[in-house]
Amino acid sequence: MIKNILMEKLQNKNANVAVIGLGYVGLPLAIRYADVGYKVLGIDIDSEKLVKLNSGQTYIEHIPQEKIAAANAQGFTATDNFARIADTDAVILCLPTPLSKQREPNLSYIFKTMDAILPYLRKGQILSLQSTTYPGTTDEEIKPLLEKKGLRVGEDIFLVYSPEREDPGNMTYSTGNIPKICGGITDHCLDVGIALYAQVTNKVIGVSSTRTAEMTKLLENIHRAVNIGLVNELKILTDKMGIDIFEVVSAAATKPFGFVPYYPGPGIGGHCIPIDPFYLTWKAHEYGIHTRFIELAGEINNSMPQWVVHKFIDALNHQDKAIKNSKVLVLGLAYKKNVDDARESPAVRIMELLRKNKAIVAYSDPYFPTFPKMREHHFNLQSVALTKENLCNQDAVIITTPHDLFDFEFIKQHAKLIIDTRGVYRDGDPKIIRA
Numbered sequence: 233m234i235k236n237i238l239m240e241k242l243q244n245k246n247a248n249v250a251v252i253g254l255g256y257v258g259l260p261l262a263i264r265y266a267d268v269g270y271k272v273l274g275i276d277i278d279s280e281k282l283v284k285l286n287s288g289q290t291y292i293e294h295i296p297q298e299k300i301a302a303a304n305a306q307g308f309t310a311t312d313n314f315a316r317i318a319d320t321d322a323v324i325l326c327l328p329t330p331l332s333k334q335r336e337p338n339l340s341y342i343f344k345t346m347d348a349i350l351p352y353l354r355k356g357q358i359l360s361l362q363s364t365t366y367p368g369t370t371d372e373e374i375k376p377l378l379e380k381k382g383l384r385v386g387e388d389i390f391l392v393y394s395p396e397r398e399d400p401g402n403m404t405y406s407t408g409n410i411p412k413i414c415g416g417i418t419d420h421c422l423d424v425g426i427a428l429y430a431q432v433t434n435k436v437i438g439v440s441s442t443r444t445a446e447m448t449k450l451l452e453n454i455h456r457a458v459n460i461g462l463v464n465e466l467k468i469l470t471d472k473m474g475i476d477i478f479e480v481v482s483a484a485a486t487k488p489f490g491f492v493p494y495y496p497g498p499g500i501g502g503h504c505i506p507i508d509p510f511y512l513t514w515k516a517h518e519y520g521i522h523t524r525f526i527e528l529a530g531e532i533n534n535s536m537p538q539w540v541v542h543k544f545i546d547a548l549n550h551q552d553k554a555i556k557n558s559k560v561l562v563l564g565l566a567y568k569k570n571v572d573d574a575r576e577s578p579a580v581r582i583m584e585l586l587r588k589n590k591a592i593v594a595y596s597d598p599y600f601p602t603f604p605k606m607r608e609h610h611f612n613l614q615s616v617a618l619t620k621e622n623l624c625n626q627d628a629v630i631i632t633t634p635h636d637l638f639d640f641e642f643i644k645q646h647a648k649l650i651i652d653t654r655g656v657y658r659d660g661d662p663k664i665i666r667a
């Protein structure tokens with residue numbers, strides 16, 4: 233039976249595994265498969281990444297060079313030749329799923345890849361989608377493509393959805409010890425899916441359908457977006473009331489049950505939290521439902537960069553200064569601390585607002601020596617070294633991302649005015665403004 237042969241190959245690690253999309257999700261996964269003994273083929277369309285990987289180099293800050301070299305030694309190679317899919321047993325899609333300009337799901341990366349691999353998909357393979365998406369994508373969009381080719385899903389080929397829970401830069405949890413959710417189109421699909429993931433994670437949780445698995449991922453991210461929206465709104469209120477929201481959240485977090493701490497900030501960023509909830513909002517319209525919590529959290533979180541800039545303008549006002557021609561140094565481009573990922577980063581939106589108000593903007597971020605290429609933001613800037621002179625020269629610094637590499641005591645000593653969006657400083661120094 234096709235299923236048993238494939239499961240045996242997966243369980244014995246004789247299966248060849250292909251990971252398509254070697255970014256923040258796909259690369260660590262590919263390395264993990266190589267690590268535990270599978271032969272792994274990485275596929276990406278970015279030729280720079282392919283050259284680096286095949287010569288044992290890394291392009292993601294928290295994935296060390298040695299890990300790539302070790303994977304290469306295990307037979308890991310990277311290619312843009314989709315025909316090589318034919319020689320693999322498992323195909324895992326880790327492709328981007330952004331929003332369009334109209335904030336609708338953009339599944340074009342998945343469709344393009346499906347077009348490229350369909351000629352090479354065959355009986356005896358498992359296809360797993362890991363990209364975050366709305367419930368229904370796997371069975372409404374991917375399954376028909378396989379069936380059109382004459383492959384019977386659950387008999388000839390196995391199709392699952394298994395969401396990604398990667399947390400870049402997290403030193404405690406990575407692919408090997410983050411439990412993995414998996415939903416199959418049929419029970420046979422789920423069995424093969426569990427066999428695919430059981431060797432690389434400590435726990436696989438099978439759920440009743442691909443839709444349940446897709447929805448589970450969205451619930452996790454919506455839960456974060458809504459709770460961050462809540463503390464961001466409370467931050468604005470407590471600021472007016474003269475109460476320290478960071479102290480409040482830390483105090484509430486001492487409750488040993490029924491409370492999960494979320495901390496406010498300058499807004500939300502990254503590939504997930506600002507985007508994924510809106511995949512559900514879009515799909516919900518099909519059912520006549522308006523997802524109010526998602527919209528409200530989005531509205532509040534999106535307004536935070538503007539609020540931070542207002543706090544900065546107020547602080548300058550108190551010093552009889554205008555924002556126009558003021559010199560401001562933004563500390564941290566990345567959307568969260570200790571990572572080299574600036575996608576959707578609120579720091580960049582703050583820079584845009586400052587520039588719009590004619591401030592003279594500079595930034596410092598050890599993870600971005602040069603301002604990164606972005607689809608919608610262009611700054612011809614280089615990271616400024618945090619010297620005494622550079623700090624003294626600014627009218628203010630705005631702490632947007634509290635990287636551990638920043639010396640906050642030194643910054644406090646030399647900056648004239650600090651706008652702290654992350655609760656870095658807990659004392660009441662008058663030159664520090666919470667925002």
Ligand SMILES: NC(=O)c1ccc[n+]([C@@H]2O[C@H](COP(=O)([O-])OP(=O)(O)OC[C@H]3O[C@@H](n4cnc5c(N)ncnc54)[C@H](O)[C@@H]3O)[C@@H](O)[C@H]2O)c1
Pocket residue numbers: 252253254255256257258275276277278281326327328329341344345362363364365396397398399400503504
């Ligand atoms: N980054 C995270 O922390 C994270 C966490 C959980 C879930 N996710 C989800 O995982 C998915 C992937 O995210 P990511 O952060 O790894 O994205 P990424 O942009 O870092 O990586 C995607 C990779 O796919 C490649 N690619 C694009 N089109 C391709 C094609 N047609 N064929 C082959 N390769 C192609 C790109 O070159 C890139 O290397 C998204 O759906 C995201 O929402 C991401």
